[in-house]
Amino acid sequence: MTDRSLITTGAVGAIVAASVIPNSTIRCPVCGTAKTEIMPTDACQYFYECTGCGELLRPKPGDCCVFCSYGSVPCPPIQAGDMPTCRPT
Numbered sequence: 001m002t003d004r005s006l007i008t009t010g011a012v013g014a015i016v017a018a019s020v021i022p023n024s025t026i027r028c029p030v031c032g033t034a035k036t037e038i039m040p041t042d043a044c045q046y047f048y049e050c051t052g053c054g055e056l057l058r059p060k061p062g063d064c065c066v067f068c069s070y071g072s073v074p075c076p077p078i079q080a081g082d083m084p085t086c087r088p089t
């Protein structure tokens with residue numbers, strides 16, 4: 001009698017979460033200032049104020065957030081392969 005096959009399920013979602021890079025370096029297109037920011041994993045950031053010149057950055061057309069447009073790493077939903085959860089209406 002072997003019931004061990006029932007034990008190996010579960011914990012699949014944790015693998016995806018662990019592969020997501022939480023930091024992204026945003027480079028301002030106006031003054032060139034680059035700053036590494038920690039991205040929220042449950043929501044995307046639509047606006048970002050440059051720490052160098054104060055310019056309020058917003059996503060380029062087709063991008064869901066400022067990290068996808070100006071960051072070195074796209075936002076967590078994109079990294080995970082899901083549809084962006086922050087897509088503007």
Ligand SMILES: [Zn+2]
Pocket residue numbers: 028029030031032033050051052053054055
């Ligand atoms: Zn700037």
